[in-house]
Amino acid sequence: MDMTGLIVGGVALLAASAYGLVHRRRAGRVRAVPATADPVHPLLAELGVEQGEVTLLQFSSAFCAPCRTTRVVCAEVARTTPGVAHVEVDAESRLDAVRGLDIWKTPTVLIVDADGRIAGRAQGAPTRAQVLAAVAPLLPTPAEKNSA
Amino acid sequence: MTDPRGPRFAAALTALVMVAVLVTGSGWLALAQAVVFALTAAQPRLGPYGLVYRTLLASRLGPPAELxxxxxxxxxxxxxFVFAAVATLGYLLGSPLTGAIAASFALAAAFLNAVFGLCxxxxxxxxxxxxxxRPLAARVPVS
Structure with missing residues (x-):
């Protein structure tokens, strides 16, 4: 028996379990981004975000299984919810945008409102319900639609 | 494309082997795991743990839902492979603490993949x- 190995390995397993549990709890949770008076971020339009629609701006990378889950969820919400679009960006080929928009992990989904302001962000694969709950307050109500 | 349950099964086996490495302090066992990592990285179809999965388990589980x-x-x-190689060198060259730390990193990563499906x-x-x-050039078709 190797005591050093037992202790170091035990610490590693405890740390990994704690990380895994925290990660599982946080994955996909949409954090609201406080509204600011800053001008619309110029990188958004460059990445293909169009104003007038709520956009799910997803950053993905090749080494990333949850990115595929996220793609399916976001594409499905965009397809079934009028006024919502889904744009996916390959993080590796756009490191400038990754730095500019403060992206650290893939998948990250930025929720951009119709005015082009970032209203929320989620790290890890969100569920359909989490995405719908995040976009709902940003969509025009039926009354607003009729008056428009 | 591959059945994602294969790599997860491989991660579980890897975690068990790394626990055995840490318990016994065996550099030779770490070397064996390093060879398995190297083989699977070079040619995933030939990965020994993947072969075990496909011959013993895949047929009983039914087709995968996604690839x-x-x-x-x-x-x-x-x-x-890098972690297992450092662990091998640590144990075989008389620095068991180096070996244990490197083996623990491999164990933690394999454990997270096997138990939480987290990469x-x-x-x-x-x-x-x-x-x-720096930004990589986007991939373009060859022809």
């Missing part, structure tokens, strides 16, 4: 790239 690309699996195996490579790769890398 995943092989590139991430190979990346993870290459990272695993540490995904978590850390972009942070690493954004700190060190």
């Amino acid at each position: 995943e690309p092989l590139a991430p699996v190979r990346f993870a195996q290459a990272v695993g 540490l490579g995904c978590e850390l790769f972009l942070a690493y790239r954004r700190l060190t890398g």
Whole structure:
């Protein structure tokens, strides 16, 4: 028996379990981004975000299984919810945008409102319900639609 | 493309082997795991744990619900190889603490993949790239 190995390995397993549990709890949770008076971020339009629609701006990378889950969820919400679009960006080929928009992990989904302001962000694969709950307050109500 | 349950099964076996390495302090067992990592990274179809999965388990489980690309699996195996190689050198060259720390990193990564389905490579790769890398040229078709 190797005591050093037992202790170091035990610490590693405890740390990994704690990380895994925290990660599982946080994955996909949409954090609201406080509204600011800053001008619309110029990188958004460059990445293909169009104003007038709520956009799910997803950053993905090749080494990333949850990115595929996220793609399916976001594409499905965009397809079934009028006024919502889904744009996916390959993080590796756009490191400038990754730095500019403060992206650290893939998948990250930025929720951009119709005015082009970032209203929320989620790290890890969100569920359909989490995405719908995040976009709902940003969509025009039926009354607003009729008056428009 | 591959059945994602294969790599997860391989991660579980890897975690068990790394526990055995840590308990026994055996550099030779660490070397065996390093060879498995290297083989799987070089040629995923020939990975020994994947072969075990396909011959013994796959037929009993039924077809997979989704397939995943092989590139991430190979990346993870290459990272695993580095840790297992350092562990091997540590144990065989008389620095068991180095061996134990490197083996523990491989154990933690395999454990997270097996139990939580969480790929540490995904978590850390972009942070690493954004700190060190310039933007890569986008891939273009050859022809």
